[in-house]
Amino acid sequence: MKTSGSISRRLTVLLACVAALLSVLSWSMVTSFARQAAERTQDNILEASASIIAEALRSEDGEVRLELPYSAFSMLGAISEDRVFYHVTQGGATLTGTPAISADFVSPAPGQTRLNTTTYQDEPLRVAAITRVILAGANRVAVTVYVGQTRYGVSLIANDLSRTAALLSIAFFTVAVALSAVVARTSLHQINVIAEAVARRGPTDLRPLRQTPPQELAPLLQSLNRLIDRLSRSLRQSEDFIAEAAHRIRTPLATVRAQAEVALHSVDDVTEKKRMRQIIRAVDESSRSAGQLLDHATVAYRSENIPDTAIDLAQIASTATAALQPTADMKDIDIHLDANTAMVRGDDVLLESALRNVLDNAVKYSPPETSVTVRVRTAGASGEITVSDSGPGLGDEPFEKYTERFQRGKNAEGTVGSGLGLTIARDVVLAHQGRIELTNNEGNGTCVSFILPRA
Ligand SMILES: Nc1ncnc2c1ncn2[C@@H]1O[C@H](COP(=O)(O)OP(=O)(O)O)[C@@H](O)[C@H]1O
Ligand SMILES: [Mg+2]
Structure with missing residues (x-):
């Protein structure tokens, strides 16, 4: 099926992009x-x-003297391999040190410090300046101490921390992407649950979906249920229509048959009689077909909820046999009923119509003056009805074909029929959790069995 991409993948990519942005930030x-x-x-x-250097300034004989304290530099050296410079000025004139480091520096006011970044020997240099007023003899002189240091150490520490941060960000990103995938998958799980519930259904299961969906999927589920409802209603309507139509056809047919029967007895001419018989047979076939349409609609209707009633298959067999007796008599066919009690659970109307259709086949396809046997038995956990005839058998076509709707065998050419009989039988048996078995008898004839779970 053509799709417009995966929501899960889209969600994962979106979340991954957010995670990437956060990581970089x-x-x-x-x-x-x-x-x-x-x-x-x-x-x-x-x-x-x-x-510290400023504190070390002293005046001696009216002059400013400086003995550089070692500690002032040792604390700077502690950072790294950076180079250190200093410059001490007195009233603007160099007292000692490297003048270049304070070239573009406005010396701070007395008691103040000032910081600045300059370039010295093509390297950035951070310089701190402090001004102190010293009494040299009778004069008060402002002495400014500049201390400068290159910035390798700072870069080193900053780069180091930056690298660690980068590693942490990558780790964060990886975890976030993995979590995104999991989150995307779990939040879409509900959709799959519903899809599976729909897929698992049998072809005739049109009950509404009972899943409790997450809020976002509720509209989808609702419209799905509405669709199912509309579908089952329109199916039911067409089944109702078929049943109604079949019923309306059958009633006038019965009248025609009765009248034809009367006419048959009132004529003496042989050819007339033959014609009347043909009419009666045709009417019988038509009403049988109408009956099958009715049965088929009934099966579709009733098999939605099979009752849990205990039924004796022997009872079903005897009713169905009695119903088919007149038809069998017309062909001088003997129906043997050999029935032991076999209890199953289900719908007696459906089971009887299934058996009637199979018996009808047996009578219809058997030559005159043969016999049909209906046997009811229990075997293990199942109850079985078997209808066996001495007709032409099922031929060598695949037997499953016969249970399909409107499918008739090659051996049925010349006999009237609708191809619905075995479909009805199969649908009924399946609705009762059973199965239907079609076999050719040894010698000749057909054997059809319903195997149903025992009550
Ligand atoms: N007892 C039987 N003997 C021979 N063939 C049978 C028998 N029962 C069914 N069949 C074959 O199975 C086909 C399908 O049966 P069915 O669904 O009852 O349709 P129909 O009887 O209307 O043709 C028949 O057309 C026939 O070929
Ligand atoms: Mg039939």
Whole structure:
């Protein structure tokens, strides 16, 4: 069947896209936070280092002196292989250090610190500056200490954290995609449940679906049930129509037959009599066909709910045999009834109509002055009715064909019939959880058996 793609796959892809977006977003956020944190740490150390150097400034003989404290640099070195520079100015003039690192720097006001990023020897350099006022002799001089450091360490830490964040994001993404697939599949599971429930149904099962659907599927289920309802109603209507039509045909036919019978007895001429007999036979066939149409409609109607009533197959056999006796008498056919009690559960009207149709075949296809045997037995867990005749047999066509609607055998050429008899029998037996068996008798004749579960 042509489909417009898979909802499950679409849902998975959609959720995966969301997960990918979130992963990239969280990765870039973590990366930027990591860089900021590393930079802030460096800034703090640079400021601390500059202020340690500033604290070490002294005035001696009216001049500013500086003995660089080792600790000021050792704390900077702790970060990494970064290079460290310093520059100390007094009133703008270099006291010691590398002047280039403070080239584009506005020195901070006394007591203040300032941070700046410059480029020195083609490398980015972070510089912290602090200004301190020192009393040199009688003068107050502003001394500014600059401490600069390259930023390898910062990049190293930031990159490291970024890589870890990337790995975590990939892991998150993978898990999210897997979960998406599972979620998509489980949320679509309900649809499959309903589809299976529909698929599992037999061809005649038109009961409404009883599943409790999730909210979103309720409209689908409702319209499905409405469709089923419409379908079964229209089926029932056409069955009703057939039954009604058959019934209306049968009643006038009975009148015609009765009249023809009267006429048959009132004429003496042999050819007239023969003609009357032909009329009666044709009327019989027509009313038999109408009867079968009626039976077929009844089967379709009643087999929807087979009652749980106990029935004796022997009783069914005797009723059906009695019904067929007049027809059999016309051909001088003997019907032997050999019935032991066999109880089954079901619908006696249906079972009787099934047996009547099989018996009708036996009588119809057998040559005159033969006999038909109806046997009722129990065998293990089943009750069986067998109808055996000494007619022409079923031939060598596949027997299943005979139970199909309107299918007639080659051996039926020349006999009137509708091809519904065995269909009715099969449908009834199947509705009773049983099976029908067609076999050729050894020698000649046909044997038809209903095998039904015992009550
Ligand atoms: N007792 C029988 N002997 C020989 N052939 C039979 C017998 N019963 C059924 N058949 C074959 O099975 C076919 C289908 O039977 P059925 O459904 O009753 O239709 P119909 O009797 O109207 O032809 C018949 O046309 C005939 O070929
Ligand atoms: Mg028949």
